[in-house]
Amino acid sequence: MTFILKTPEKLIFRTDMNYSLLNAVRRSVEEISTLAIEDVEIFKNDSALYDEVLAHRLGLIPLKTDSKMNSKTSVELKLKKSGPCTVYSGDFKGDVNIPFKEIPLTILGNEQEIEITATAVMGNGLYHTKYVPGLIYYRNLFEIKTGNVKIDSIVQQQKGVIAPEKKGTKWICDLNDAQADEIKSLDVEAIQESKEMLLFVESFGLLDAEKILIKAGEQLQKNLDLFEASVK
Numbered sequence: 001m002t003f004i005l006k007t008p009e010k011l012i013f014r015t016d017m018n019y020s021l022l023n024a025v026r027r028s029v030e031e032i033s034t035l036a037i038e039d040v041e042i043f044k045n046d047s048a049l050y051d052e053v054l055a056h057r058l059g060l061i062p063l064k065t066d067s068k069m070n071s072k073t074s075v076e077l078k079l080k081k082s083g084p085c086t087v088y089s090g091d092f093k094g095d096v097n098i099p100f101k102e103i104p105l106t107i108l109g110n111e112q113e114i115e116i117t118a119t120a121v122m123g124n125g126l127y128h129t130k131y132v133p134g135l136i137y138y139r140n141l142f143e144i145k146t147g148n149v150k151i152d153s154i155v156q157q158q159k160g161v162i163a164p165e166k167k168g169t170k171w172i173c174d175l176n177d178a179q180a181d182e183i184k185s186l187d188v189e190a191i192q193e194s195k196e197m198l199l200f201v202e203s204f205g206l207l208d209a210e211k212i213l214i215k216a217g218e219q220l221q222k223n224l225d226l227f228e229a230s231v232k
Contacts, residue, residue, distance in 0.1 A: 001014065001015050002015075004161055005161075006209075006210065007209065008203065008209060008210075009202070009209060010200070010201065010209050011199075011209040011210055011212075011213060012161060012198060012201075013198075013199055014141070014162070014196055014197070014198060015197055016195055017197065017199075022138050022199065025136060025213075025217060025220055028216040028217070028223070029132060029133065029134065029136050029212060030124060030125030030132055031125065031126060031219045031223075032124060032125070032131075032132075032133055032207070032212065032215045032219060033065075033069075033071070033122050033123065033124050033131075034063075034122065034124070034206045034207065035063045035065045035069060035075065035096065035121070035206065036059060036061075036063060036121075036123060036131050036206075037061060037063070037077070037119070037120045038059070038119060038121045039118065040055040040058055040059075040116060040117075040118045040119075041116065041117045041118070042115075042116050043115040043116070044113050044115040045114050045115075045116075046083075046112035046114065047087070047107060047108055047112060047114060048106070048107070049106045054105065057105055057106075058105070061098065061100075061103060062098070062099055062205035062206050063075075063097070063098060063120055063206060064096065064098070064099055064206065065122075065207055069122055070122065071122055073122050074119060074120070075094055075096045076094055076117065076119055076120075077092040077093065077118045077119075077120065078092065078093050078094060078116070078117050078118075079091050079093070079114065079115070079116045079117075079118070080113075080114070080115045080116075081108065082108065082111075082112070083107075083110055083111065083112040083113070084108060084109055084110045084112075085107075085108050086108075087106050087107070087108060087114060088101060089101055089102070089105060090103075091105075092118070096120060099205040100205055132204070133203065133204055133206040133207040133212050133215075134201060134202050134203040134204045134206070134207070134209065134212045135201070135204075136199070136200070136201050136212070137199075137200050138197050138198060138200065139174075139198055140197055140198075141172055141173065141174055141193075141194040141197065141198060142171075142172070142174070142180065142191055142193060143170045143171070143172060143192050143193070143194045144170060144173060144175075144183060144190060144191050145170055145171075145189075145191075146169055146170060146171060147169070148186065151183050151190055152171075154175075154182055154183055155171045155175075158174065158175055160173060160174025160175060160176070161174045161198055162174050162198075172194060172196070
């Protein structure tokens with residue numbers, strides 16, 4: 001495993017894990033517990049948005065999930081504002097970190113007001129998509145035979161996640177679909193998928209990318225343990 005990029009927002013690394021394991025990890029993201037707004041009390045809403053539409057928007061605001069939070073966690077957030085103004089996610093006050101404070105929620109005109117109390121609780125993506133902390137996806141690297149001037153030129157000009165690497169008589173590289181199709185049109189036998197994969201983890205802000213990967217692995221292990229116990 002070789003890390004290519006490691007930030008709180010995004011994680012990219014090379015791995016030789018197989019499709020089955022990668023896909024199982026990818027699907028386990030939906031079972032990670034995170035914090036999101038579940039209940040909304042709207043005391044006043046003079047904006048153009050219906051209460052139901054506004055409540056839906058509030059549920060999609062990313063809230064930072066702390067390691068100390070559990071199934072009993074309940075956090076209250078309050079918002080009160082008068083127009084004319086734009087109401088943003090950062091206008092909510094409460095004991096929780098809102099990583100993206102400039103998400104527009106609605107617009108208030110002159111003398112219009114809004115007053116909301118929202119309650120955030122823990123849940124997972126099997127219950128509602130708003131709890132999904134991010135995305136995990138992957139793709140193959142390619143092995144390309146060297147020796148063809150046109151093919152070598154395509155490989156050397158590619159701008160993938162990794163720079164082309166020459167190993168013996170082959171290139172190891174990251175191509176987009178158009179480049180792969182172009183090489184196939186020149187010599188279909190010159191290109192094949194490598195056993196190496198690129199794994200991407202992208203955070204929506206609820207958890208850091210590395211934490212998403214770790215928790216997805218932990219959740220997969222729990223599911224495997226439950227399966228093993230059920231067949232004994």
